[in-house]
Amino acid sequence: MFDALAERFESAWKKLRGQDKISESNIQDALKEVRRALLEADVNLQVVKEFVAEVGEKAQGAAVISGVRPGEQFVKIVHDELVNVMGESNVPLAQADTAPTIILMAGLQGTGKTTATAKLALHLRKENRNTLLVATDVYRPAAINQLITLGKQINVPVFEMGTDADPVEIARQGVEYARSQDIDTVIIDTAGRLQIDQDMMAELAQIKETIEPHETLLVVDAMTGQEAATLTRTFNDQIGITGAILTKMDGDSRGGAALSIRRVSGAPIKFVGVGEKVE
Ligand SMILES: Nc1nc2c(ncn2[C@@H]2O[C@H](COP(=O)(O)OP(=O)(O)O)[C@@H](O)[C@H]2O)c(=O)[nH]1
Numbered sequence: 001m002f003d004a005l006a007e008r009f010e011s012a013w014k015k016l017r018g019q020d021k022i023s024e025s026n027i028q029d030a031l032k033e034v035r036r037a038l039l040e041a042d043v044n045l046q047v048v049k050e051f052v053a054e055v056g057e058k059a060q061g062a063a064v065i066s067g068v069r070p071g072e073q074f075v076k077i078v079h080d081e082l083v084n085v086m087g088e089s090n091v092p093l094a095q096a097d098t099a100p101t102i103i104l105m106a107g108l109q110g111t112g113k114t115t116a117t118a119k120l121a122l123h124l125r126k127e128n129r130n131t132l133l134v135a136t137d138v139y140r141p142a143a144i145n146q147l148i149t150l151g152k153q154i155n156v157p158v159f160e161m162g163t164d165a166d167p168v169e170i171a172r173q174g175v176e177y178a179r180s181q182d183i184d185t186v187i188i189d190t191a192g193r194l195q196i197d198q199d200m201m202a203e204l205a206q207i208k209e210t211i212e213p214h215e216t217l218l219v220v221d222a223m224t225g226q227e228a229a230t231l232t233r234t235f236n237d238q239i240g241i242t243g244a245i246l247t248k249m250d251g252d253s254r255g256g257a258a259l260s261i262r263r264v265s266g267a268p269i270k271f272v273g274v275g276e277k278v279e
C-alpha cells in the first residue's frame with residue numbers, strides 16, 4: 001500500500017546521506033521530500049502539513065544527538081511518526097461476548113459498501129465466524145438484489161424486507177433474526193448518497209442507536225484521495241466510527257487515504273488486505 005510512499009522517503013534521506021550532522025538546511029531539504037512524497041500519495045493537505053511539522057520538530061530536537069548518522073536518524077523519525085499516526089496494524093474486528101457481533105457499514109453511495117459487506121463475510125468465514133447480511137438500502141431495488149446475489153455467490157444468508165420497509169426496522173429485525181439463528185456476526189449494509197446529506201446521517205444515526213453495533217465501519221473509496229479526510233471527519237463527528245475499510249485498492253490509488261483517515265479519526269483501517277474479488 002505504501003510502496004510509492006516508501007520510494008519517495010528513500011530519496012528524502014538520500015539527501016542526508018554522507019552528511020555527518022543534522023542541520024537546519026538539510027532538515028528542510030529532507031522535509032520537502034517527505035512533503036512531496038505524502039502529497040503524491042494523495043494524503044490530505046492538512047494532514048501533510050501537520051505530519052511534516054511534527055517530523056521537523058523532532059528532527060530539530062534530534063540534531064543535538066551525536067554519534068548517529070543523520071540519514072538513519074531522519075529515517076527513524078519519519079518511520080516513528082508514521083507508526084504513531086497509523087497505530088497498531090491489524091486491529092482485529094470486534095467480537096461480542098454474546099453473539100451476534102453487530103457491524104454497521106457506512107459510507108457514500110458507490111464507495112463499495114455492499115461489495116465490502118460480502119467481502120467481510122468471506123473474511124469472517126476464514127475465522128470460522130458465520131454471518132448474516134442485512135439489506136437496508138431500500139432506496140434502490142437493485143441494491144437489495146445486489147446483496148442477495150452476492151449472498152448466493154458466497155453462500156451467506158441475506159435478511160431483507162423489500163423496499164417498502166423502514167431501514168431502521170429492517171436492521172432491528174435482522175439483528176433479532178441473527179440472534180434467533182445463533183449467527184456469530186450480522187453485517188448491516190446501508191444506503192449511501194452521492195454526497196453527505198442530513199437525511200442519510202439521521203437514518204444512520206437512528207439505525208446505530210437502535211441496534212447498538214460493536215463496529216461502525218466507514219467504507220472509503222481509496223481513489224478519493226484528498227476527500228477521504230473530510231468524509232471521515234464528518235462521519236466520525238456525526239455518527240462515530242470504530243474503523244474504516246478502504247476499497248478499490250486494486251486501482252491506481254496511492255494509499256494516502258489510509259494516512260488521512262487515521263490522522264483525522266484515529267479509527268483503525270480494517271481489512272485493507274481484502275482486495276480479492278468476491279466472484
Ligand atoms: N475495482 C474495484 N471495484 C469495486 C471494489 N469494491 C466495489 N467495487 C465496484 O464499485 C461499484 C460500487 O460498489 P457497491 O458495493 O455497489 O457500492 P455501494 O454503493 O457503496 O454499496 C460496483 O461496480 C463494484 O463492483 C473494489 O475493491 N475494487
Ligand SMILES: [Mg+2]
Nearest residue numbers: 113114137143
Ligand atoms: Mg450498496
